[in-house]
Amino acid sequence: MSNHLKNLKLKIWRQSGPTDSGHFENYVMDEISDEASFLEMLDVLNEGLIGENKLPVVFDHDCREGICGTCSLMINGQAHGPERSTATCQLHMRKFKSGDEIVIEPWRASAFPIIKDLMVDRSAFDRIIESGGFITAPTGGAPDANLIPIPKTVADAAMDASQCIGCGACVAACPNGAANLFTGAKIAHLNLLPQGQAERFKRTEAMVETMDEYFGSCTNHGECEAACPKEISIDVIALMNKDYRKSKLKNRKEISRT
Amino acid sequence: MTITFNSKIPAGAIGDKWATYKEDAKLVAPGNKRKFKVIVVGTGLAGASAAATMAELGYQVDVFTFHDSPRRAHSIAAQGGINAAKNYQGDGDSVHRLFYDTIKGGDFRSRESNVHRLAEVSVNIIDQMVAQGVPFAREYGGLLDNRSFGGAQVSRTFYARGQTGQQLLLGAYQQLARQIGLGNVRMFNRTELVDVVTVDDRCAGIVTRDLVNGEVVSHAAHAVVMATGGYGNVFYLSTNAMACNVTAAWRAHRKGAAFANPCYTQIHPTCIPQSDPTQSKLTLMSESLRNDGRVWVPTNADESRSADQVPEAERDYILERLYPSYGNLAPRDVSSRAAKRAVDAGLGVGPLKNGVYLDFSDAVNRLGKDVVEERYGNLFQMYERIAGENPYDVPMRIYPATHYTMGGLWVDYELMTNIPGLYAAGEANFSDHGANRLGASALMQGLADGYFVLPYTIGNYLAPMLNKPIPGTDHPAFKEAELAAAARYQGYVDIKGSRSPDYFHREVGRIIWDYCGMERTQQGLEKALSELPALYEEFQKDLRVTGDAESMNQTLEKAGRVDDFFQLGMLMCRDALEREESCGGHFRAEYQTDEGEALRNDEDFAHVAAWEWTGDPTKSIRHSEELNFEAIHLATRSYK
Incomplete structure (x- = not known):
């Protein structure tokens, strides 16, 4: 039981809007089941606040299964809290004990402006994908799916990278607010696959440069990997850097040819 | 508006209908497509794929989602896989067999022509998704791997570990993102549909509310696609994401779109049982687990030993015993009821005795832990995080939970509702799964509708409208809808009662689950129909929303959604009451065989119930569309 x-x-x-300076507010949670998830604990807090005619705490969340990437939260200074490879929505109160003080903050990164309280705007991630995080494959003309065999190891490595849920923990955990793990994961996913080769270097250049418009620079702290709820390896950053270097050479040659 | 139900099924043999339709469909020339505006609401598999494809074709597309990014839609949470009649395993699969399995799985309550088309285009989906870079599971030789799923005797399910929905959605999202980047799609994030506007009996556009600043705005278009998912959250506890709601479909219904078969809801057999009253949602464990897991309960209700201490002779492998030919892979509704009966008989396991075991010890012995981990590793981890137990050592505990809704907006063969220009795709429509959906078929349907059906059928509708003006957002119908929507949301704030939207959501969910859940009776449904209006009245008088309607206010969003769940809930109960038979997910206790199986009444109920809104949710009018079975003979559904 x-x-x-x-x-x-x-x-x-608590922060009422993007221009408010914000502040910490203290609350006491008298009692909560250790079977409750962390977000269910916040649900209980919010019901109580509504009961007192106060404004509930705004936070992003949706699937509560650790897959949609909507939830966030710095919990005691750690992105998604103390449990490894676990998004906030999958963190349960059995990881805490009575009397604990729990500090809850939004993602802190200049590329993720605060909307209200704990909710931030992560649309810079969408801009990166829009710039090149895809394979151009218009509907209708695809060849048979088994036409190109893909070695299992390659498919598995692409899958390891494509598990990214786009939550932003990597950026929040990074002292520089860099998005290299997020961007590297998408580049690795697509650049590893045979279907992704045609646009490999164009994609890499576009995505890296869009990333640089919004986010800080990577200095190899590795905090991103430690915070990632999907345990995406920083190897993807090495792969991205390698392809980016190549892309600068290759793309220049192609431009001079035209 | 008078409702006419013309399903527009093309003439000809079942296998020729879709080809005939495509050959006859009117076309819009490439240079003219940019003269048409299409709105897509929702960015799950159906919405994202429809929007991306129509933008590729050249239409102007506006896309709306209440999420912070189109990549968050709930399709992302589908775990197990996607069906396609590729017959890559050479085990006898074919388009006809997938068609047959889907009709039979749906308990002969779906439209043959739509289902056959779904089976036909299923093969294109896999080609398309591989071309986009979806990393499906592969064999060592590099070819695609398959697994089998409930309700099928072939292996036709493609998968990407336990995250197939995520990988497919990211594929479709990336195609959509490409079109956004190219400027062909305008994307509206954190924006919720609050009304549908019709002018001259045609859908003229929508009204939305910006969730960040509360602004209510109109958008006019030539055609509108609702790809807004299902209504499973009417039960409060379900496997749906927290924000899944019926509002978009319901607002369309209130503007004249018929709502079909609302009582067809699917209970998924393998979810983690509720552990605590504060619980906000239930988590599904992929049905694919039933490939290797064995469902059992102890034979003794007072069993207190741990699972591994219970000898074989004192275990009842309920599905293997009741359904020998399908065993643990019996369809969802059949498996769910078997679990419910075991728990109702006091044989449940776990601290609250509210589950049955799903045991992998045989699979671990037979295949080795490595193989089991390769197949289900992430699901086992997820289970351990939530339940605090390791499934390699202790059997999982599972129990059915609401998962999917087969009912939805009525659509014809073109996926158009009875309002011209208004389409519904994916889970939001009713058309393909009848009274019960087979596992791994939701992803298939969403992508079929979005990639391969709507782009043809919408063109057929738009072609005759070329160079004809459509009403703009300055039309009085838009202004009226905007004012009404703004007043509705301000109204919730102004009630200033004492109870939160969540309180009412839990209460309405409890009534629906108790009386319109896994097993329904006339008496129970009548009780629900007397309790719901009273509770709804209380909602309208005693709701409390703190804060205002002009800023980010999640309590207010919830209030609007709960309001629509109340109205839908009443319609569900009426639909369940009037369908005096058992079929698929709709199980009426009065209509069952001596062995406790669903008893259909084909004479009186081989039809779709399509409901018309009258202004009072308890007084909707029931229309029907007869279902004709020409390619497949009506038969009793048996999985023995």
Whole structure:
């Protein structure tokens, strides 16, 4: 049967809008089941706030299965909290104990402006994908799916990279606010596959340069990998850097040819 | 508006209908396509694929999602796989067999012509998704791997670990992102549909609310696609994401679009049982687990030993015993009811005795832990995170939960609702799964509708409208809808009662689950229909939304969605009450065989119930569309 945690001290970032300077507010959670998820704990807090005629804490969340990438939160200074390879929505209260103080903040990165309280705008990620994170394959003309055999190891490596849920924890955990893990994961996914070769270098150049417009620079701290709920390896950054270097040479040659 | 139900099924043999349709469909010349504006609401598999394809063709496309990014849509959470009649395994699969399995799985309550088309285009989907870079699972030789799923005797399911929905959605999202980057699609994030506008009996556009600043705005278009998913969250606890709702479809219904078969809801047999009253949602464990897991309960209701201590002789492998030829892969509704009966009989397992075991110990012994991990590793991890138990050591505990809704907006063969110019695709429509959907068929349908059906059928509708003006957003119908929507949301704020939207959502969910859930009775449904209006009245008087309607307010968003769930809930119960038979996911206790199986009444109910809105959710009018079975003979569905 479930146990109950008592007397949790919550310190939560409140900010009414993008221009408000924001502040921490303290709340006490008298009792919560250890079977509850972290976000269910916030649901309980919010019901209580509505009961007191106050504004509930705004936070992003949706599937609560760790796959949609909507949830976020810095919990005690860690992106997605203390459990490795776990998004906030999959974190359960059994990881905490009675009397704990829990500090809850939004993702902190200049590329992710705060909308309200704990909710941030991550649309810079969409801009990166829009610039090249795809294979141009208009509907209708695809050849038979088994026409090009793909070695299992290649398909598996592409899958490892494409598991990225686009949550932004890598950026939030990075001291520079860099998005290299996110961008590298998408580049690795597509550049590893035979279908992705035609646009490999064009894609890499466009995505890296769009990334640089919004995000900080990578200095190999590796915090991103530690924070990633899908355990995406920083190897993808090495692959991206290699292809980016090649792309600068290759694309220049192609431009001079035309 | 008077409702006419012309399903527009093309003439000819079942296998020729779609080819005939495509040959006869009117075309819009490439240079003229940019003169047409198409709105797509929702960015799941159906919405993203439809929007990307129509933008590729040259139409101007505006896309709306309430999420922060189109990549978040709930298609992303589908785990197990996607069906396609590729017959790559050489095990006897064919388009006809997939068609037959889908009709039979749907308990002969779907439209033959639509289902056959779905089976036909299924093969194109796999080609398309591989070309886009979806990393499906492969054999060592480099060819695509398949697994089998409930309700099929062939291996036709393609998968990408336990994240098939994610990988397919990212594929479709990336095609959409490409079109956004090219400027062919205008993307509206964090924007919710709050009304549909009709002018002269034709869909003229939509009204949306910006969730960040509360602004209510109109958008006019030549055609509108609702790809807005299902309504499973009417039950409060379901495997749907928190924000999944019926509002878009319901607002279309209120503007005249018929809502078909709302009582057809699917309960998924393999979810993690509820552990605590604060629980906000249930988590599904992919049905693919039933390939290697064995469902059992102890034979003794007082069993207190841990699972591994219970000897074989004291275990009841319920599905293997009841359905020997399909065993643990019996269809979802059949498996769910078997679990419910075991739990109702007091044989449930776990601290709350609210589940059955799904045991992998035989699979681990037979295949080795490595193979089991390769197949299900991420699902096992997910289970351990939520339940706090390791499924390699202790059998999983599972119980059915609401997962998918087969009912939805009525559409014809072209996926158009009875409002000209308004289309519904994916889970939002009713057309392909009848009374029960087979596993791995939702992804197939969403992508079939978006990539391969709508781009043809919408062109057929638009062609005659070339160079004819359409009403703009300054038309009084838009202004009226904007004012009404703004007033509706301000109204929730102004009630200033004492209960949160979540309180009412839980209450309405409890009534629907108890009386319109896995097993329904006349008495229970009548009770629900007397309790719901009273609770709805309380909602309208005692709702509390703090904050205002002019800024980001998640409580207010929820209030609007719960309001629509109330109205839908009443319609669901009426539909369930009037369908005096059991079929697929709709199980009426009064109509069952001596062995407790669903008993259909083909004489009176081999039809689609399509409901017309009258202004009062308890007084909707029931219309029907007869279902004709020409290619497949009506038969009792048996999985023994």
